[in-house]
Amino acid sequence: MTGRAPASVELVDVSRWYGNVVAVNGISFELGPGVTGLLGPNGAGKSTLLHMIAGLLRPSAGAVTVDGRATYGDPDVFRRVGLVPEREAVFGFLTGREFVRLNADLQGLASPGSATDRALDTVELSGAADRAIATYSKGMRQRVKMAAALVHDPAVLVLDEPFNGMDPRQRLHMMGLLRALGAAGRTILFSSHILEEVERVAERVLVVVSGRLAASGEFREIRRLMTDRPHAFRLRTSDDRVLAAAIVARPTVAGVALEDGRLIVRAEDYAAFTGELAGIARAVGVSIYELIPADESLESVFAYLVRG
Amino acid sequence: MSAGAAGAASPVPGTRPAGPPRAFGPLVRVTVRGLLGRRRSLGVVLLAAAPVLVAVILAVGGGLGDPETLAREVFATLTLGLVIPLAALVLGTAAIGTEIDDGTVVYLLVKPVPRRTVIVAKMVVAISATVAVTLPATLVSGLLLLGTSAPGLLAGMVAGSLLAAVLYSAAFVALSVFTGRALLAGLGYVLVWEGLVTTFLPGTQVLSIREYALAVVEAFAGPSALPGRGAAVELPVALALSTVVLTLAFVLGAWRLGRFEVTDTG
Numbered sequence: 106m107t108g109r110a111p112a113s114v115e116l117v118d119v120s121r122w123y124g125n126v127v128a129v130n131g132i133s134f135e136l137g138p139g140v141t142g143l144l145g146p147n148g149a150g151k152s153t154l155l156h157m158i159a160g161l162l163r164p165s166a167g168a169v170t171v172d173g174r175a176t177y178g179d180p181d182v183f184r185r186v187g188l189v190p191e192r193e194a195v196f197g198f199l200t201g202r203e204f205v206r207l208n209a210d211l212q213g214l215a216s217p218g219s220a221t222d223r224a225l226d227t228v229e230l231s232g233a234a235d236r237a238i239a240t241y242s243k244g245m246r247q248r249v250k251m252a253a254a255l256v257h258d259p260a261v262l263v264l265d266e267p268f269n270g271m272d273p274r275q276r277l278h279m280m281g282l283l284r285a286l287g288a289a290g291r292t293i294l295f296s297s298h299i300l301e302e303v304e305r306v307a308e309r310v311l312v313v314v315s316g317r318l319a320a321s322g323e324f325r326e327i328r329r330l331m332t333d334r335p336h337a338f339r340l341r342t343s344d345d346r347v348l349a350a351a352i353v354a355r356p357t358v359a360g361v362a363l364e365d366g367r368l369i370v371r372a373e374d375y376a377a378f379t380g381e382l383a384g385i386a387r388a389v390g391v392s393i394y395e396l397i398p399a400d401e402s403l404e405s406v407f408a409y410l411v412r413g
Numbered sequence: 414m415s416a417g418a419a420g421a422a423s424p425v426p427g428t429r430p431a432g433p434p435r436a437f438g439p440l441v442r443v444t445v446r447g448l449l450g451r452r453r454s455l456g457v458v459l460l461a462a463a464p465v466l467v468a469v470i471l472a473v474g475g476g477l478g479d480p481e482t483l484a485r486e487v488f489a490t491l492t493l494g495l496v497i498p499l500a501a502l503v504l505g506t507a508a509i510g511t512e513i514d515d516g517t518v519v520y521l522l523v524k525p526v527p528r529r530t531v532i533v534a535k536m537v538v539a540i541s542a543t544v545a546v547t548l549p550a551t552l553v554s555g556l557l558l559l560g561t562s563a564p565g566l567l568a569g570m571v572a573g574s575l576l577a578a579v580l581y582s583a584a585f586v587a588l589s590v591f592t593g594r595a596l597l598a599g600l601g602y603v604l605v606w607e608g609l610v611t612t613f614l615p616g617t618q619v620l621s622i623r624e625y626a627l628a629v630v631e632a633f634a635g636p637s638a639l640p641g642r643g644a645a646v647e648l649p650v651a652l653a654l655s656t657v658v659l660t661l662a663f664v665l666g667a668w669r670l671g672r673f674e675v676t677d678t679g
Contacts, residue, residue, distance in 0.1 A: 159523060161675040180525045188523050190675075192516035196443060198450035210439035211524040253520060 112260035119167035130316040140287035142307030143296040151296040159188040187254035191265035197239035212257040224252040244275030264295035336375035341395035436526040440534035461550040468554035484558040502599040505585030529667035539582040569633030573626035587666035618645035625651040
């Protein structure tokens with residue numbers, strides 16, 4: 106079952122545009138067995154990338170290959186690749202078992218019945234397998250989609266936002282499942298716009314922003330890049346100008362500004378800055394009422410990575 | 414164990430090559446299940462009841478003149494003019510258009526199954542469903558109005574219905590693969606092109622499925638005495654063009670589905 110040859114996925118200078126809109130712009134990377142997270146804000150081109158790898162979209166330029174074979178226009182690629190689409194729609198009038206069996210039949214498996222049972226078992230859906238999918242919760246739908254993609258035991262598994270709409274327990278289960286499948290030698294690529302999800306499952310990370318590969322590598326390195334970047338804070342104090350004058354000379358501070366009557370501080374080293382801020386304020390007799398990180402949105406993190 | 418031919422020559426253990434014969438049955442079954450589960454399928458059955466209802470009213474009312482003329486009028490205007498194309502439109506778009514709309518078609522496309530097999534399965538189901546719904550409508554309304562007095566006309570109407578159901582269904586399945594607005598485009602064809610344009614510009618009648626069906630009716634029943642209700646196309650031409658329509662629907666549908674690209678948001 107897991108003794109299959111490991112698959113390699115390779116993208117060489119891949120671009121994809123829709124009319125005048127460039128969705129993916131000159132991306133190259135190579136994937137081997139294990140779990141890789143594809144991280145990026147919404148609209149970054151993650152789905153476009155995944156669909157090209159799954160053989161459903163033609164690259165406008167460059168080459169997308171699985172084991173050296175171009176994925177688009179070759180139906181045989183679908184034997185090696187499993188896709189879990191983002192859209193929730195499945196054949197609601199079928200039971201879970203019928204739906205997975207349909208996928209097994211269309212894959213032309215020699216023993217579709219036992220493959221169906223095995224896939225349902227893997228996603229722990231055997232208990233609800235004989236209910237119509239229309240009655241399933243979001244998490245169960247996600248799992249039945251997963252079973253459909255796993256039924257032919259593919260070497261490559263591609264998942265588009267698999268954690269969307271799942272409750273914390275379902276999320277944990279899916280994370281464990283992905284880790285186990287990756288450990289068993291499958292090449293797994295899943296997309297997410299949530300850093301913490303990727304952090305908990307993926308060994309490697311690809312960060313995509315605006316259609317470009319902004320960073321790639323071990324998760325720890327990406328995390329360090331993200332936390333070591335300059336941080337901005339918004340402060341509300343008893344005397345903004347006095348505090349601004351006091352901190353502007355500090356080496357931990359990159360810049361100070363007054364915007365809309367609020368003091369904005371850009372910290373060079375956010376740990377050191379937050380550590381010494383209280384002492385400075387006390388020394389100049391200023392009370393701090395509020396200290397809010399001003400740019401913690403994922404978009405600003407991504408923006409920094411693109412610049413970096 | 415590098416790429417290319419090696420991968421092709423050594424199939425994955427536990428699988429075997431999947432050809433049309435193995436994929437066809439499951440594709441047909443899931444399409445039928447999908448049609449049966451939809452409320453609009455019930456609407457189609459009600460639509461098909463319209464000619465029968467009209468025939469009942471005319472038969473009970475009586476005294477409205479020549480039964481053959483009545484039967485031809487009901488068939489040409491209602492059954493062939495509206496019921497069959499609309500039933501084919503609803504069932505043809507439901508067979509694949511809804512799957513394209515809601516994205517479930519992806520599950521059929523990410524399989525080692527030739528896209529032409531998918532198209533053929535969809536067309537076979539759409540055609541069978543349309544025939545199953547509309548043929549009884551033609552037969553029952555015809556029997557109610559004609560009895561057994563004009564077996565030639567009745568046979569002609571049945572044959573014409575059959576041809577129309579096949580051609581309309583195949584064409585509308587293909588249309589569904591080309592446009593997300595197949596329902597609108599199909600309505601436009603039926604109501605505007607066949608309903609208006611071909612009436613006022615007789616030269617365009619050669620490009621009308623309705624005329625091919627009427628040619629078949631006349632081949633069985635003889636030319637109509639009704640003004641403006643005669644077939645404008647000779648039978649051999651009608652049959653040749655019917656073959657062209659069916660072939661084009663299959664070839665273009667398979668071609669378009671083969672180039673079908675799934676685009677999601679993001």
